Amino acid sequence: MARRIRVARDRNQTKGTPASPYIKRTLPFFDVLDEEQLEKLEAQVDWIIQDVGIAFRDDPVALEIWKEAGAKIDGDIIRAPADWIRDLCKSAPSEFKQLARNPDRSVIIGGNNQVFAPIYGAPFVRDLEGGRRYGDIDSFEKLVKLTYMHPNLHHGGLVICEPCDVPVSKRHLDMIYAHMTLSDKPHLGAITEMSRAQDSVDMAEILFGKEVMDKNCVIMGNVNTNSPLLVDKVVTEAIRTYCSRGQGIVVVPFILSGAMGPVSTTASVTQAMAEAMMVCAFSQLVKKGAPFVLGNFLSSMSLKSGAPTFGMPEPIISNYVVGQLARRVGLPLRCGGSLTASKIEDAQAAYESADSMHSTMLAGANFVLHAAGWMEGGLCTGFEKLIMDADRLGSYQKLLAGADMSDDQFARDAYMEVEPGGHFLGSSHTMRHYQTAFYNAELSDSDNVESWEDKGGMDMRRRAFNKWTSMLDNYEQPAMDPATAEALTAYVAKRKEEIPEMWY
């Protein structure tokens, strides 16, 4: 069936920006802890796994799987020898490829590779002219198109916004169909119910064919544990559906320190590691070697209101710490993103997003959901925010390439041409390199104030609005084999008939 897939030749890329299916990092990781500190953290992870335990609730099949493997079960709480759990984690790949239907867009998740995807799960959207409103399928499709077109986003994620005008019970079908047909980048599948996970996997089989799917990761689910220390059936059923087919799973403890974890970054990180590692072990019991991404999402809170805060020093530190811990367990990491509590695309949004993302990047996060478009603590997807964040992601892309130490970068010949106090503008070294020397941040205005005012004195938000509207004007749908398209359409139609309409 693989032969059915045609590659879109028109990449819809922003002119002049190289296509980059994902980032191969050469910059070193920023490791903030020494061996002794790491061992102290790991000892607590082991203590949580062995002595505190993690509950696996509401899915008797999951308990059965643990039982068969020989785990000690107390009610629904699993306590297990940490060595055994660490061994099981080792059977998951430290890096793996997720195929895209366009092979040029397949991504490697893990190791020195970093993959950026947009915001996931926001019920609201906002743009400069339309204001704030519930997400709908029209906005959703526009966001899928923009993600497809933007060279700095490597992966589609899934719920770029909630299409709230489609019944909850059928929404996943429209979302997956949009990702599969409007884009050719890799994306995620649904997880909210086992049948929806099943639909996702079945649609992926239509798109990629059984043979390809048997041998490759072509779709993944992204699930949250129910922190603290609880794994519910949404997680275990998603794993049973995705991993049993050899597909990937991203498991993310979401811990607001002080609520779902102790009011301590140190403790919250160890708890998150313990939860994710236990779930990884479970995934390996379901299918040895299934691709697993260890997730982490720690948030601090406002001391005034208890509301979650983003871009703050505590989650920034946790990104660096968890990066080190994940590498030691040997699992690909999801953490961070361009996160903010701001309601609009103002300086707060950008300060918080940049600090959050800078640390996400230096920490070596392999799969970054929420890398663009996140506002309001994740409640709202911003069209301008998506494009602004994505513009900055290009800058990180350059940074992750590290310092260029090739001989020509030392420019010795240039020093032979230039006098003290002179300038290098005309030197032959400059002529050779100036077109590629610097990252071109399209949405940053570096003109002087007079030129900027002459052009209308637009802030970055207005420039981002102009950018995404013009991108949509130039959108071209990537080609797809008509038989595949037809099969997908038929599947969605059939399932929509079968599934009862539910709005909650």
Add this chain to the structure above:
Amino acid sequence: MARRIRVARDRNQTKGTPASPYIKRTLPFFDVLDEEQLEKLEAQVDWIIQDVGIAFRDDPVALEIWKEAGAKIDGDIIRAPADWIRDLCKSAPSEFKQLARNPDRSVIIGGNNQVFAPIYGAPFVRDLEGGRRYGDIDSFEKLVKLTYMHPNLHHGGLVICEPCDVPVSKRHLDMIYAHMTLSDKPHLGAITEMSRAQDSVDMAEILFGKEVMDKNCVIMGNVNTNSPLLVDKVVTEAIRTYCSRGQGIVVVPFILSGAMGPVSTTASVTQAMAEAMMVCAFSQLVKKGAPFVLGNFLSSMSLKSGAPTFGMPEPIISNYVVGQLARRVGLPLRCGGSLTASKIEDAQAAYESADSMHSTMLAGANFVLHAAGWMEGGLCTGFEKLIMDADRLGSYQKLLAGADMSDDQFARDAYMEVEPGGHFLGSSHTMRHYQTAFYNAELSDSDNVESWEDKGGMDMRRRAFNKWTSMLDNYEQPAMDPATAEALTAYVAKRKEEIPEMWY
């Protein structure tokens, strides 16, 4: 004379924020280069020092000093054995204290310490209600007061904006007088002419007394080399004035890669190191052991217009690289800041400033001029930008404290109190720690959208405006011994009579 100085007891601190005279960092540095790469860079630094040479121009005394020390001089170009230059650099202290007139505010520059100061040198100012205009002495004094009051700014710098309504020839007197009397934080002196440097040093002697000044660094000058490869008399005369009195000097090659250096970050960093090290060597010939800060200011440029750009990946990498190189030479480092090319306090300003400052901070910059208030590539000081940036500096302060690995942060008792799926809000560990667990970013709004709208839907810029205007309403001048105040006033009056009025 030291006994004359009284300490201001009212700190004018923002309530609830601890006074923090400077940052003692415990977070490790982010080192991006390995030994081989470092040696390759250092080999080029040595080559520039030995074979290319640096011109010392327009100050015959400087050439005489080099000649007496035995340097090879070709016209005005000095080429020197790199070992000798590196040895001279070693005689400068790797860290030193700059006294403030309030001893609680003295700062350590070098080592694991980081000191933040506001923007330097902007001819324009901007605020939300007054708009963009030339700086004047009224704005200048307000900016000095705000810097004095803000707990996250440790040092006053000097030219927070240019007071353009005061003649150029007398401006330095008013600026230094304002720093000395309206604030009690450490600050810089003037450098634009030798007589102005002399006034700065003489006023510092009035403030601190000869005895204290003989034994301590109480003032520093901040000068730029004339890159590429040229050191003019502004630099050498400032060094002769400050260093001969045992006072400090900050020397900063400002290199726009492609103009004042090759269009390569790698080459530009080596050139900047060579220039600064040659000047450091000169400072040590003037006075062995004089405090010297190795500066670095690299900028990338827009490929469209040739305009300087800020917050881009190339200068970010250069911050990390130069941090490593400076530590190996053993000199305190000045680099980076909250830099941006944006004309207003929008998302561009914040993204660029945050990425620039995040790297400045992780690189271990010991003295950070331009840490707050910088806009428009340095042409404009923003009142809101100053307060917004300074708010974020508090977050970095927390981050630089590193991960807290004390036993109580592991919260083992909390896990004994909480059920799977429960919450930690009421646990005794939370009660013990919640008031100090998280950085309180005063200007970040984390409310939900409804509350935020109810309060007026203000963006961060408006909140910053409200903040700085209310700070000024609550300003109280720090106490000063009347005799000292009188002596300073008399000095300024006398010098203003002596100096001819010049407007250029």
